[in-house]
Amino acid sequence: MPINAATSALNLSFSPATTTGFVIPQSRSFTVTVNPVVLFSILDHYLRRQENQDRVIGTLLGVRSEDGSEVEVRNCFPVPHNETQDQVAVDMEYHHNMFELHKKVNPKELIVGWYATGANLNQWNALIQDFYSKAVLPFQAIHLTMDTALKNDEKLLGVKTYVSAPIGISGKPENCLFLPVPCDVKYFNAERSGLDLLASAMNEPSRTTSLISDMDNLEKAILTVQEMLERVADYVNKVLEGSVPANNTIGRFLMDTISVVPKIDKAEFEKMFNSHLQDLLMVVYLANMTRTQLAIAERLQLLV
Amino acid sequence: MASTAPATNSKDGLANLSLNVTAALDIEGTIPLESVQLDGLVVLKIIKHCREAFPATVSGQLLGLDISGVLEVTNCFPFPSSKSDDENELDVAKYQVEMMRCLREINVDHNPVGWYQSTYLGSFLTPNLIKTQYFYQQTFNNKSVVIIHDVSRSTHGNISLRAFRFTPSFMEVQKEGKFTNESLQKNKLTFSNMFEELPITIKNSHLVTALLHSLNEYEPLPTKALDKDKVEVPLTPNFDMLELSLDPYIEKNLELLLDSVEEFGQEQSNLAFWQRSYAREQTKIQQYMQKRKQENQSRQAAGLEPLPEEDINKLFKLPPEPSKLDSLLITSQINNYCKQLNQYAGPTLGKLFVVGELQK
Numbered sequence: 001m002p003i004n005a006a007t008s009a010l011n012l013s014f015s016p017a018t019t020t021g022f023v024i025p026q027s028r029s030f031t032v033t034v035n036p037v038v039l040f041s042i043l044d045h046y047l048r049r050q051e052n053q054d055r056v057i058g059t060l061l062g063v064r065s066e067d068g069s070e071v072e073v074r075n076c077f078p079v080p081h082n083e084t085q086d087q088v089a090v091d092m093e094y095h096h097n098m099f100e101l102h103k104k105v106n107p108k109e110l111i112v113g114w115y116a117t118g119a120n121l122n123q124w125n126a127l128i129q130d131f132y133s134k135a136v137l138p139f140q141a142i143h144l145t146m147d148t149a150l151k152n153d154e155k156l157l158g159v160k161t162y163v164s165a166p167i168g169i170s171g172k173p174e175n176c177l178f179l180p181v182p183c184d185v186k187y188f189n190a191e192r193s194g195l196d197l198l199a200s201a202m203n204e205p206s207r208t209t210s211l212i213s214d215m216d217n218l219e220k221a222i223l224t225v226q227e228m229l230e231r232v233a234d235y236v237n238k239v240l241e242g243s244v245p246a247n248n249t250i251g252r253f254l255m256d257t258i259s260v261v262p263k264i265d266k267a268e269f270e271k272m273f274n275s276h277l278q279d280l281l282m283v284v285y286l287a288n289m290t291r292t293q294l295a296i297a298e299r300l301q302l303l304v
Numbered sequence: 305m306a307s308t309a310p311a312t313n314s315k316d317g318l319a320n321l322s323l324n325v326t327a328a329l330d331i332e333g334t335i336p337l338e339s340v341q342l343d344g345l346v347v348l349k350i351i352k353h354c355r356e357a358f359p360a361t362v363s364g365q366l367l368g369l370d371i372s373g374v375l376e377v378t379n380c381f382p383f384p385s386s387k388s389d390d391e392n393e394l395d396v397a398k399y400q401v402e403m404m405r406c407l408r409e410i411n412v413d414h415n416p417v418g419w420y421q422s423t424y425l426g427s428f429l430t431p432n433l434i435k436t437q438y439f440y441q442q443t444f445n446n447k448s449v450v451i452i453h454d455v456s457r458s459t460h461g462n463i464s465l466r467a468f469r470f471t472p473s474f475m476e477v478q479k480e481g482k483f484t485n486e487s488l489q490k491n492k493l494t495f496s497n498m499f500e501e502l503p504i505t506i507k508n509s510h511l512v513t514a515l516l517h518s519l520n521e522y523e524p525l526p527t528k529a530l531d532k533d534k535v536e537v538p539l540t541p542n543f544d545m546l547e548l549s550l551d552p553y554i555e556k557n558l559e560l561l562l563d564s565v566e567e568f569g570q571e572q573s574n575l576a577f578w579q580r581s582y583a584r585e586q587t588k589i590q591q592y593m594q595k596r597k598q599e600n601q602s603r604q605a606a607g608l609e610p611l612p613e614e615d616i617n618k619l620f621k622l623p624p625e626p627s628k629l630d631s632l633l634i635t636s637q638i639n640n641y642c643k644q645l646n647q648y649a650g651p652t653l654g655k656l657f658v659v660g661e662l663q664k
Contacts, residue, residue, distance in 0.1 A: 035352070037345070037348040037351075040345040040512060040515070041345060041349075043345075043509065043512055044343070044345045044378075044379070044509070047509055048410065048411040048412060050411070074352075075352070078410045080409060094406065097402065097406060098406055101399060101402055101403055101406065104395075104399060105382045105384050105385070106356060106382075150514065158518075159518075185519060188355055191348065191351050191355065193458050193460075193462055193463040194347050194348055194351045194463050195348070196463075197463050198347065198348075198506065198516065199516050201506060201508050202513055202516045206507075207507055207508045207510070207513055208508075209506050210504065210505045210506070211463070211506075212462070213462075213647070214460075214462050214647060214648065214650070214651045215651050217462040217651075218651040218654055222658065269663050273656065273659070273660050273663075276656060277653075277656060280649055280653060283554055283558065284646060287641075287643075287645040287646055288642070288646065290561075290638060291646075294495070294635055294638065294639050295496075298495065298496060301488070301489075301494055302489075302492060302494065
């Protein structure tokens with residue numbers, strides 16, 4: 001990658017494995033956002049790996065901004081590969097087929113990089129990275145790793161993203177430097193509710209959950225708000241008593257929140273409230289009426 | 305659901321007898337479906353596909369297995385959105401075969417168990433859906449469902465996923481292919497028993513549970529949180545449900561309801577027209593018959609051969625009875641809208657009163 005020549009020269013002394021903990025200043029800000037569905041797919045792929053396979057790899061699809069500095073990973077698909085002590089084989093044909101198929105559904109999603117499970121980077125990563133770099137020219141390929149073995153200190157599924165830079169005077173494909181780049185999980189409003197639902201199964205021993213009705217959902221939301229209000233009230237009281245030092249940031253936040261509450265004249269509000277209520281009750285009444293009519297029609301049909 | 309289970313079983317007594325034996329090993333596939341279990345991945349994939357294509361409706365294939373009455377959906381893939389008709393259909397078929405082949409290679413359950421479709425405010429009951437679902441249920445021995453995902457409702461903070469399949473009586477009528485009064489009577493089919501809804505549960509794998517916990521560990525930093533445009537941290541509490549702009553949803557719903565009622569009115573006038581023309585033809589036939597009888601009587605009196613009476617069917621053609629399928633669908637749809645309004649009204653009333661209390 002010519003754009004990063006300066007940076008890579010600077011870090012020549014680091015071997016790929018040791019760079020993992022560093023955040024190397026990039027010549028340009030480079031951000032990666034990942035859609036949760038990608039992480040879920042990777043985990044599913046890992047669960048369905050071959051018996052004797054330690055890790056799995058696959059292609060990441062997504063969109064990037066015009067200058068290539070912001071990448072949004074939206075989708076991915078697995079690619080079968082075979083890895084031994086002294087060689088690695090990736091099913092290229094499969095990769096191409098699958099990409100063609102995905103293109104039919106969503107032509108906007110392009111190859112942006114690849115993923116692998118396991119926290120360690122080894123010499124094969126560099127080779128595969130070389131292949132993907134060629135596929136996404138003139139941009140940089142992203143490499144995303146997920147620590148499915150949970151071997152790290154925090155015992156989390158560490159998601160890390162890297163870009164690569166060539167290393168050495170004569171650029172050999174197996175020599176490259178992986179530079180960590182910041183990575184965020186990002187989702188859309190519609191996905192939010194889905195993720196919330198999945199998260200509700202998080203603490204269940206059976207790992208299952210069922211859909212809840214709108215009413216229950218509302219109750220949950222109100223309870224959460226109540227709890228938050230209590231926490232804030234508790235904190236404010238403590239600050240007033242002097243048992244907790246005041247935090248300006250939090251104070252400013254609270255101020256912001258309170259100023260958002262609209263001030264409405266009482267009579268005005270009464271009017272709005274009542275008209276809304278009437279509208280709603282009317283709609284409900286009419287809807288019930290229609291349903292009753294339908295039910296009667298149904299009975300009549302069966303009687304004839 | 306309980307009432308339909310014996311109905312499907314009693315169709316073949318043999319299966320009923322050996323039910324206990326095969327309950328553990330569902331070799332024959334005789335145990336009827338009772339619920340649908342979705343993998344977390346499937347839920348997210350469906351949401352992603354439907355959201356990206358919104359407001360167009362899209363569909364896709366569900367893959368999985370059925371195990372003793374529970375349909376486990378473990379993966380899915382989207383169908384390319386349809387552009388033109390004929391060649392596209394061929395394309396989709398090819399795409400499906402290719403995709404299944406590819407997925408088999410990476411150990412995904414490659415057994416189709418149904419399909420999903422996105423919808424807008426619950427307006428999913430279309431002739432197309434009927435056609436596709438009928439095809440699925442016929443091919444896969446009644447063990448196939450259609451999952452309906454309502455994008456517009458999911459943005460209100462509560463995801464809307466529903467699993468449907470046809471009841472045996474609807475399958476029977478659809479098989480005969482005629483939706484006349486008579487056949488509807490015979491199978492006791494009305495709008496409320498066309499579909500049955502199956503309960504949906506959602507299951508996460510262990511690794512996914514670990515991932516969710518990892519996402520939850522993300523601590524928001526105060527400096528970061530000050531910036532309001534920043535992406536939200538995963539799994540912070542969701543307050544979409546407390547949104548107070550209630551009118552657009554109800555408005556849209558009522559609009560759709562009105563449209564349906566109008567369509568229904570049209571169906572009714574169609575039916576009335578048919579009835580009138582049917583009655584007219586009937587009287588014509590009767591008149592003709594009477595005339596023929598008189599003629600024959602007079603011919604008999606004159607000692608001549610009576611004229612044949614069989615050719616009435618050739619002379620008069622009774623107008624065919626219009627299919628009741630459309631009106632069934634429309635009634636079902638109207639019922640659906642009304643239900644939705646009612647469902648929505650409950651929490652909305654609650655919200656209104658909460659706001660009322662807050663203002664005091």
